[in-house]
Amino acid sequence: MDLGLTDSELKFRDELRAWLKANLPKKMVKSADNAKEYYQYLSDWQMALYKGGWAGVSWPKEYGGRGSSFIEQAIFQEEMALADAPERMGTIGQGLVGPTIIAVGTEEQKKKYLPRILSGEDIWCQGFSEPNAGSDVASLETKAVLDGDHFVINGQKIWTSYAHIAQQCLLIVRTDPAAAKHKGITALLVDMKTPGIEVSPLKMMSGDSMFNEMFFTNLRVPVSAVIGKVNEGWNVAITALANERANLGTGLYVIFKRNLDAMVDQAKRLKRGGRPVIEDPVIRQRLAQAYVDLEVFRLNTTRSLSMLNKTGAPGPEGSIQKLYWSELNQRMAQIAMEVLGPYAQLTDYDGGRWVYNYLRSRGNTIEAGTSEVQRNIIAQRVLGLPRSY
Amino acid sequence: MEFDHSKPQRLLQQSARDLFARQCPPKRVRELMATDTAFNPELWSAVADQGWLGIHLPEQTGGIGLGTVELAVISEEMGRACFPGPFLGTVWAATLLAATNPHAATLQKLTTGELKGAVALLEPEGGWDLADIQLQATPVEGTYTLSGKKSFVLDAITADVLVVAARSPKGLVLVAVPASATGVKIEPTAALDATRKLADISFDNVQIDPDDVLADRKQAEEALSKSLDVVALCACAEMLGGMQWILETSAEYAKTRQQFGKTIGTFQAVQSMLADMVLWTESVRSAVYYAAWAIDADPADARRAVGIAKAYTSDASREVANRGVQVHGGIGFTWEHDLQLFYKRSKALEILTGDSAYHRAALVELVFDQA
Ligand SMILES: Cc1cc2nc3c(=O)[nH]c(=O)nc-3n(C[C@H](O)[C@H](O)[C@H](O)COP(=O)(O)OP(=O)(O)OC[C@H]3O[C@@H](n4cnc5c(N)ncnc54)[C@H](O)[C@@H]3O)c2cc1C
Secondary structure: OEOOOOHHHHHHHHHHHHHHHHHOOOOOOOOOOOHHHHHHHHHHHHHHHHHHOOOOOOOOHHHOOOOOOHHHHHHHHHHHHHOOOOOOOOHHHHHHHHHHHHHHOOHHHHHHHHHHHHHOOOOEEEEOOEOOEOOOHHHOOOEEEEEOOEEEEEEEEEEEEOOOOOOEEEEEEEOOOOOOOOOOEEEEEEEOOOOOEEEEEEOOOOOOOOEEEEEEEEEEEEHHHEEOOOOEHHHHHHHHHHHHHHHOOOOHHHHHHHHHHHHHHHHHHOEEOOEEHHHOHHHHHHHHHHHHHHHHHHHHHHHHHHHHHHHOOOOOOHHHHHHHHHHHHHHHHHHHHHHHHHHHHOOOHHHHHHHHHHHHHHHHHOOOOOHHHHHHHHHHHHOOOOOOO | OEOOOOHHHHHHHHHHHHHHHHHOOHHHHHHHHOOOOOOOHHHHHHHHHOOHHHOOOOHHHOOOOOOHHHHHHHHHHHHHHOOOOOHHHHHHHHHHHHHHOOOOHHHHHHHOOOOOEEEEOOOOOOOOOHHHOOOEEEEEOOEEEEEEEEEEEEOOOOOOEEEEEEEEOOEEEEEEEEOOOOOEEEEEEOOOOOOOOEEEEEEEEEEOOHHHEEEEHHHHHHHHHHHHHHHHHHHHHHHHHHHHHHHHHHHHHHHHOEEOOEEHHHOHHHHHHHHHHHHHHHHHHHHHHHHHHHHHHOHHHHHHHHHHHHHHHHHHHHHHHHHHHHHHHHHHHOOOOOHHHHHHHHHHHHHOOOOHHHHHHHHHHHHHHOO
């Protein structure tokens, strides 16, 4: 146990601090008041991180990363939170597709895709879920038939986040309908501009459209786009999902912390019963619950990165992280509502962020594997209990 | 940076686990909880001989000069064994003496286990704030006489030395009192966790030896607060060990118990409880070991880190204990099953140094009011 930093870790931290001081955006855009402006703001920040060599701290140098360890990655997260830096853009590329390409991609694929993930030039989407294949994603039906050196793909994906802005897609399809369900799947790296892809937005409960349906009609994808091996795409999917569970949470502390600070600020400003809301003993307990849960999340994240540094690849413990952050965000969103009282329901109060957070957080326990699925994984793979289904 | 036990810490953990497995099986715990003192000389020497009573204290004080992380490692293993007897009371008293009067002869004797200690803090009102300390210390010629009542005093029944927090007209004072001093009356109180005894103590005009006046005012407050952080941390580490025991025992039971022709671990409702137990246990591990590290390495953050750990662990430990009983069904609710030992210990530790609500209230003041 030594949470102190070694000389080289200190050097890393100090360099990062100096860089942040010089490069943090002068004008902080804190919420998505204006979606376009916010998007531009995040892309600019992502590019700045990339050019500064900070975008992929634990990724190999030759592909645009920094070649440091997961410990430095943990320090990076902490410093981003301390500096109240903007969130990163392209979380699917960075959290799930990139690590998958690093783990199983060819040299050519690594060179082609990884730097552009880090720079934010390529936004990726994840084409896994289908109308009839959600939690049981291995039962997917989107069909790919070999025609010369191309696969011809027909079918449908659903809930595809960012498909409407993505340049690339990690797509899983069925290439051998006769094989057992986990055996006939192939994973592909697909250029979203290829003819034959139709993206149609789906409205979320919050009213905005972050996810989509994708329809494929005779979509032709070259065989060279296969990642891993033909009919062995389930392993690729598993790698992607394990990274998704383990990594999506690591950047979230910054965002959650910002929410909590804003919540406390509201509690100090709003008055009820003739006194600031923050003096209400029940609200004090609720804010402290959020704070304690959030700080434990931070410690869990640091500890899991420290463990990852030893093991190299995320294991089933990632499900603990996923379960934790998704339920934490929901609890925090509810606490914010309690702080705000009747203001909680106003869609234009404080830029609408609280209503948005409250509604958006509902999706957290569904996306990236439902809480029930995470608990299954923990029970079966951490504790070794028999499969329940 | 390494957020994991070092190799020596792992070895320490293993040797503690082995020792307790040999010398402190549940059968032993049950025998001792049925006694008035929960004290057993061989068990006590086994731990004292390892130096664990002063594991975190400097060598000059008779300690072995390791840190709070190592104390947490031992506490965790004690929690896993539901270790009975006056370890915590003695460590607490030694910690206070080391902070206030490191040359006291009694300190050496506490860290070697020759004497046993207890800290008398709570009063009949039961508040954990320093402001709640009202036991009267009347100044007389460079020392004090004590009059009043202390309650809920952990390990007082077996104590040779009591460290007492009292209030003089000028503020808080800390004194050491032999348990046998004239005017000291220690009366056992029956409590839920019988593996550790609580007592009321009344002080009737007790004269304090001038050498036993340990600290007053600011110094007394600081020493007491810091020692409370250490004890809260030990409580959390013990809860962690208990949670781990309950989790492992429950998972094991779920793999063997059959109903409807299947092991109950096949049922998703059971799996789901166990999965939550994993999440809570692992989260407590992060909180406990960060706080243990912070107490030594980042004292400025210790209060906050311990507050977070105690607030989180007190709730999480209770939840895990509840789920543990539920996974076991009827057998988990019996006196015969060892779950009851851990269940009760968990509750007692939840209360010790203040429960979640108490620590949350303190955290809000610390992090939000002052910001
Ligand atoms: C905001 C958001 C973003 C998303 N983004 C993407 C994306 O970018 N790419 C992508 O491919 N997908 C995405 N998804 C889809 C997501 O992965 C699926 O919604 C999820 O896996 C659940 O599948 P489903 O919706 O079909 O629900 P179902 O699988 O039908 O589940 C319905 C209910 O049954 C429960 N259930 C199902 N199976 C089990 C089981 N074995 N044990 C216990 N309970 C079970 C579930 O937990 C849930 O409560 C997104 C979803 C959301 C909400």
